[in-house]
Structure formats: C-alpha cells, structure tokens
Amino acid sequence: MQNTAMVWFRSDLRVADNPALYHAAKSGLPVIGIFAPCIKQWQKHDWGANKINYVLRQVAALNEQLAKLNIPLLKLDATDFVSIPGAMIKLVKKHHAKAVYFNDELEVNEEQRDEKVQVQLEVLDVDVHRSHGQTVIPPHLIKTLADVYYKVYTPYRKAWESELDKGDYLQVLPKPRKQKPLDIASANWQALIQKHPTSQKVIDLWPAGEEVAHKQLKAYCNGGLLAYNDQRDFPSIEGTSRLSAAMACGVVSAKQCYAKGLAAISEATPGQQSQIRVWLSELIWREFYRHVLIGFPRVCRNHPFKTVTRNIPWSDNEQHFRGWCDGRTGFPIVDAAMRQLNETGWMHNRLRMITAMFLTKDLLIDWRWGERYFMNQLVDGDFASNNGGWQWAASTGTDAVPYFRIFNPTSQSQRFDPQGQFIRAYLPQLADIEGKAIHDPPPLIRGSCDYPMPMIDHAKARQRTLAIFKNL
Ligand SMILES: Cc1cc2nc3c(=O)[nH]c(=O)nc-3n(C[C@H](O)[C@H](O)[C@H](O)COP(=O)(O)OP(=O)(O)OC[C@H]3O[C@@H](n4cnc5c(N)ncnc54)[C@H](O)[C@@H]3O)c2cc1C
The missing domain is CATH 3.40.50.620 (HUPs)
Structure with missing residues (x-):
C-alpha cells in the first residue's frame, strides 16, 4: 500500500x-x-x-x-x-x-x-x-502600531489596504493537476443529503457547485457591481452579489472575489469605480469581523464585545420574540424581511440591520436570541459575520452603531422600499394597499387584511432603550 x-x-x-x-x-x-x-x-x-x-x-x-x-x-x-x-x-x-x-x-x-x-x-x-x-490577508497580520488588534473598522481597512500593497496576497492558486487514479471509492454524499433535506425553494434558490459560484461572480462583476452603491440598500432590487452562502462555506474564496472586483475597476468608468470600491470595502468588513474574532475570542463565547453591555436588562418576552421570528410584529418592513428569511434562507443586508435593530432596540430582546435564530435559518450563516452584524445592531460590539441611533422601522421602510414592492412581495395580504399606507397601514385596513397592529409603540420603546443605555 x-x-x-x-x-x-x-x-x-x-x-x-x-x-x-x-x-x-x-x-x-x-x-x-x-x-x-x-x-x-x-x-x-x-x-x-x-x-x-x-x-x-x-x-x-x-x-x-x-x-x-x-x-x-x-x-x-x-x-x-x-x-x-x-x-x-x-x-x-x-x-x-x-x-x-x-x-x-x-x-x-x-x-x-x-x-x-x-x-x-x-x-x-x-x-x-x-x-x-479564509480571508485575503491572514487576520493576525493586521495590527495597530501598538501591536494589538483593531477595534474600529476604518483604521483597520486602511491598514488592510496598505498591507495588501506590500504582499502577494491576491495571487490565486490554480486547481491541482489530475493525478493517477486510486483504487479508493468516494463516500456516498448523495445519500447523506437525502437524510438532511430542506425546502425545494431553498434548494432551487441556492444551487451548489464551484462553477455555479464563479459564473455568478463573473456575471455580477459585469453587471450589478457597477451600480453597487446606488442599489445595495434597496431590497426589491437584486443589487448585491448574493455570494454570501458560497463564501461562507468557501466554495469561492475571498481572494477570488476581491481579485475579480479589483480587475473590474481597471475596466470601469470613474463613476463605476467608486461603486465597486464600496463592494470591496464590504469584503473587508468580512475580514474585519474575522480579525475581531481572533483578537477578542470572548465574542465566540457568547459574550458581548463591550463588557459593560452585559448589564442590559434584556426582555424575556417570548411572545414578542415569536412574533418577530414569524413576521407578525405589525411593522410591514420587519415582517416582510422575516418572511424573506424564513422562506428563502437569506435576507437582504439592509433588512438584517432593520430586523436586528428592531429586536434589540424596540423589543429589547437579547441579541443572542436573534443571532441564534438567524443562524438557524440562514443558508449563508457565518459565525463571524453574523455575530459581528448582531453586535453592531445591538450596540454591544466593536465599532457598533451608536446606541442613540435607533432605526425607525417605518422611516427605513419609506426610504429603502419607497414603493412598497418588497413588502408586497412577501406580505401578499397587503398587496392591494395603495401609496404610502403600505409602510404603516391604518387600523381599519389592517383589520380588513388580517394584518396585526404594531406590537409596540416605537417612540416609547426608543425612549426606554435610550434610558437603559445611557445609564450603563
Ligand atoms: C444582523 C446581521 C447578521 C448577518 N449575518 C451574516 C451571516 O450569517 N453571514 C454572512 O455572510 N453575512 C452576514 N451578514 C452580513 C451581510 O448582511 C451579508 O453578508 C450580505 O447581506 C450577503 O449578501 P450578498 O452576498 O449579496 O452581499 P454583497 O453586498 O454582495 O457583499 C459581498 C460579500 O461581502 C461580505 N459582506 C457584505 N456585507 C458584509 C457585512 N456587513 N459584514 C460582513 N461581511 C459582509 C459577504 O461575504 C458578501 O457575500 C449579517 C449582517 C447583519 C446586519
């Protein structure tokens, strides 16, 4: 042998x-x-x-x-x-x-x-x-002048970009040559898939294969990427790459994505170049959260990055939590987003921010409940990015949103789904509501559509959360 x-x-x-x-x-x-x-x-x-x-x-x-x-x-x-x-x-x-x-x-x-x-x-x-x-640059190679891990994204990004200029980090390795056949049979992977099914919709939406992912990356770099910054915040538009699932399990590498984005810059107009740079900076956010993970491993142990936020008296209102999970909060943008997650295994980034902020700041429910629920539903579930995203929204994380910038879900809806197309796609019972009422339907219309009243008063919830954070 x-x-x-x-x-x-x-x-x-x-x-x-x-x-x-x-x-x-x-x-x-x-x-x-x-x-x-x-x-x-x-x-x-x-x-x-x-x-x-x-x-x-x-x-x-x-x-x-x-x-x-x-x-x-x-x-x-x-x-x-x-x-x-x-x-x-x-x-x-x-x-x-x-x-x-x-x-x-x-x-x-x-x-x-x-x-x-x-x-x-x-x-x-x-x-x-x-x-x-896993990343373009190994996360431990980027350190501050004091030789510690970064806690803030912007200086991290600057250090990351200057490190990129120093090394050969974007050299993409070829696949190996064919070897002589071995007398060893592969496992029956298909049989294992049968034992762990999911919905046909999710299977159709997220096809497997390295070639599939590369086709998607190529098509995106020739299309949506050129208008990334203009479109990325609007969930009714397919303006983002939707490569997160393939990236999370490494079917396509961060290096391959970054290199393709950079190559697209060389052929783009100045206006398009700035759009592409925003996408590249999102790839660096992914690197940043991995950097945080190894620099501050407490985030892997269920702890907040900001230790003082351990004192937040989170609500244990199970009914509120279930309503959020099932998309029955009475806030159309939140509910449509949760239904996108539950039906497709994916949620648009703007909506991840809105729903995470709603759970943690409006309902004052522990970000770890939401983190767990997302991980359980997402096809692109990725510990570092999910934890980073949740701690960002809850203001418990490194370089998180300041606690006093609490999203108003209705204004977010008016701004990022102005015509209500996304809401109508996921909440068909509201499809016939005309105009701006879609963002916050009046009680009579809610009654006739069998759509619930808002589960909380946003203004009051906001005041409660501000007071708690202020006194930490
Ligand atoms: C509460 C919350 C939870 C999240 N959970 C996850 C998760 O489990 N898995 C995950 O991959 N992303 C997560 N994200 C980040 C982001 O929402 C997704 O990466 C993005 O929506 C994926 O869509 P896309 O592939 O079209 O992204 P694009 O906009 O095309 O971005 C390209 C790639 O960059 C990376 N990326 C983009 N935005 C971010 C970001 N904010 N943080 C880290 N990486 C980013 C992803 O790998 C993404 O595929 C989360 C964000 C929040 C606010």
Missing part, C-alpha cells in the same frame, strides 16, 4: 485557490480528500436545515470536481468535534497518510479541535500542514 497525503476539507469546499489542496498535490504523494459531516456539532452551533443541506450539497459538488482530478472524497466518521481525532487516526492509518493538509478555521471550538488533531497526528509521525485560506 502506497503512502498518501490527506486534505481535510472544512469551510473551503473548492478545488481552485485552495492552499491545502494545492500544497498536498505539490507533495507528489497521491492525494485523498476527507470531510467530516459533523451534524451534531453543527446543530450545537445553531446551524439549521437550510445550511446543513446546502453544505452537504456543496460537498457532493466538490466530490464531483475532485473526481475529475482522480481524488476521492472520503467521509470522516464523526458527528461532533470530540470524535474527530479518533476518526482521523483510523482513516490516516487505513490509508497510510504521511501528511494531513488543511486550511485554518478561526473560531475557538474549531481552533481547539485542530490543535488536538495536530497533536495526535504528530504522535503518529504524520506531518501536519496548515494553511490560510
């Missing part, structure tokens, strides 16, 4: 620009891929059916790509992180692996898991090669 090199795929489900796969192939050893469908662990991390099904479909698509390179993709039999080292050792011994390659994951549990695996493999004299593939 010949020696092999194993590539452990995790949130990097791609063959191109995958450092671990690239280096394993360069080793000259026959390469075997492995993936651990840690369903129990994922559920513990609040992943819901949408994300689990999506990731498994992406794994099956990866398996097809790897098959073209004669690389089998085996199942690491572990349903949680604790059982990974044991399962890994079995597989390593069975396939005579001399080396295991993987790209780092940054969250605390994942990091601890990898440390344990590394120790055990090294005891067996198996080389462990760790690479970086």
Whole structure:
C-alpha cells in the first residue's frame, strides 16, 4: 500500500485557490480528500436545515470536481468535534497518510479541535500542514502600531489596504493537476443529503457547485457591481452579489472575489469605480469581523464585545420574540424581511440591520436570541459575520452603531422600499394597499387584511432603550 497525503476539507469546499489542496498535490504523494459531516456539532452551533443541506450539497459538488482530478472524497466518521481525532487516526492509518493538509478555521471550538488533531497526528509521525485560506490577508497580520488588534473598522481597512500593497496576497492558486487514479471509492454524499433535506425553494434558490459560484461572480462583476452603491440598500432590487452562502462555506474564496472586483475597476468608468470600491470595502468588513474574532475570542463565547453591555436588562418576552421570528410584529418592513428569511434562507443586508435593530432596540430582546435564530435559518450563516452584524445592531460590539441611533422601522421602510414592492412581495395580504399606507397601514385596513397592529409603540420603546443605555 502506497503512502498518501490527506486534505481535510472544512469551510473551503473548492478545488481552485485552495492552499491545502494545492500544497498536498505539490507533495507528489497521491492525494485523498476527507470531510467530516459533523451534524451534531453543527446543530450545537445553531446551524439549521437550510445550511446543513446546502453544505452537504456543496460537498457532493466538490466530490464531483475532485473526481475529475482522480481524488476521492472520503467521509470522516464523526458527528461532533470530540470524535474527530479518533476518526482521523483510523482513516490516516487505513490509508497510510504521511501528511494531513488543511486550511485554518478561526473560531475557538474549531481552533481547539485542530490543535488536538495536530497533536495526535504528530504522535503518529504524520506531518501536519496548515494553511490560510479564509480571508485575503491572514487576520493576525493586521495590527495597530501598538501591536494589538483593531477595534474600529476604518483604521483597520486602511491598514488592510496598505498591507495588501506590500504582499502577494491576491495571487490565486490554480486547481491541482489530475493525478493517477486510486483504487479508493468516494463516500456516498448523495445519500447523506437525502437524510438532511430542506425546502425545494431553498434548494432551487441556492444551487451548489464551484462553477455555479464563479459564473455568478463573473456575471455580477459585469453587471450589478457597477451600480453597487446606488442599489445595495434597496431590497426589491437584486443589487448585491448574493455570494454570501458560497463564501461562507468557501466554495469561492475571498481572494477570488476581491481579485475579480479589483480587475473590474481597471475596466470601469470613474463613476463605476467608486461603486465597486464600496463592494470591496464590504469584503473587508468580512475580514474585519474575522480579525475581531481572533483578537477578542470572548465574542465566540457568547459574550458581548463591550463588557459593560452585559448589564442590559434584556426582555424575556417570548411572545414578542415569536412574533418577530414569524413576521407578525405589525411593522410591514420587519415582517416582510422575516418572511424573506424564513422562506428563502437569506435576507437582504439592509433588512438584517432593520430586523436586528428592531429586536434589540424596540423589543429589547437579547441579541443572542436573534443571532441564534438567524443562524438557524440562514443558508449563508457565518459565525463571524453574523455575530459581528448582531453586535453592531445591538450596540454591544466593536465599532457598533451608536446606541442613540435607533432605526425607525417605518422611516427605513419609506426610504429603502419607497414603493412598497418588497413588502408586497412577501406580505401578499397587503398587496392591494395603495401609496404610502403600505409602510404603516391604518387600523381599519389592517383589520380588513388580517394584518396585526404594531406590537409596540416605537417612540416609547426608543425612549426606554435610550434610558437603559445611557445609564450603563
Ligand atoms: C444582523 C446581521 C447578521 C448577518 N449575518 C451574516 C451571516 O450569517 N453571514 C454572512 O455572510 N453575512 C452576514 N451578514 C452580513 C451581510 O448582511 C451579508 O453578508 C450580505 O447581506 C450577503 O449578501 P450578498 O452576498 O449579496 O452581499 P454583497 O453586498 O454582495 O457583499 C459581498 C460579500 O461581502 C461580505 N459582506 C457584505 N456585507 C458584509 C457585512 N456587513 N459584514 C460582513 N461581511 C459582509 C459577504 O461575504 C458578501 O457575500 C449579517 C449582517 C447583519 C446586519
């Protein structure tokens, strides 16, 4: 039996620009891929059916790509992180692996898991090669002059951009060459997908595959990207890339996205260039939240970034929370947004801000309840961005919205869905309401449409929240 090199795929489900796969192939050893469908662990991390099904479909698509390179993709039999080292050792011994390659994951549990695996493999004299593939620039490389992690986005972005100029960070790695066939069969990934279904609507909306994601990226760079800043805040327009799900499980890398955006700048008019730069800065927000995660790991442990906000007397009103989850708050923009989330597994960024702000500032419900609910529904659920987004809205996070800037959901609705097209699409019972009334229908109309009255008085709720934050 010949020696092999194993590539452990995790949130990097791609063959191109995958450092671990690239280096394993360069080793000259026959390469075997492995993936651990840690369903129990994922559920513990609040992943819901949408994300689990999506990731498994992406794994099956990866398996097809790897098959073209004669690389089998085996199942690491572990349903949680604790059982990974044991399962890994079995597989390593069975396939005579001399080396295991993987790209780092940054969250605390994942990091601890990898440390344990590394120790055990090294005891067996198996080389462990760790690479970086989640962000354009490894998050620990950006530090302040005082050598500490940044807490504020704008100086972070400036430091990030100047670091980008210094290094070769945008060099995208090619996919490896086809190797000689191995007599090892891949796992039956399709069977696993069947065991973890989700709605057909979500499956249709979020197709799997690296080629699919790249087509989408290319089309976006030739189209919507050129008007990104003008359109990105309007949920009735498809003005954003909708690449978040593919990015969250690494089907397309941040580097590939950033490099494509930058290339688009060189062919764009000055007006379009500024639109594209805003998109690039959103990709840097993604990097920033990962930077915060490793610099301040308390955010991984369910703690707010701003420790003083632990003293907020959050409401435990379950009825309010359920009303928010189900889209029955009586605020049309909030309800339409929650229905978008519940029906499609995705929500527009402007609406994520509005609904998160509404839950935490109007209903005064703990941001962690919302964070968990989002994670459970989202197809693009991503710990760093979700936690960052929630702590931003709750004013508990680093560089969060100031506590006194509380969104008025009705004004947000008038501003970002002026014709009410988005509301009508997700709340068909309001479809016939004409004009501005769609944003806050009068009681009689609500009654006739079977649409609830607002569950709270926004002005009063705002005053209550301001007083609480002021006295922290
Ligand atoms: C409360 C809240 C929760 C969120 N939860 C998640 C989450 O679980 N997963 C997730 O990927 N994003 C999350 N975001 C960030 C943002 O809403 C989504 O990334 C974005 O809506 C995805 O749509 P898009 O791919 O069309 O983005 P585009 O506007 O096309 O942006 C391109 C990419 O940049 C990244 N990005 C964009 N905006 C942000 C941002 N504000 N923070 C971090 N990265 C960003 C994403 O990877 C996105 O795919 C959250 C934001 C908030 C306010």
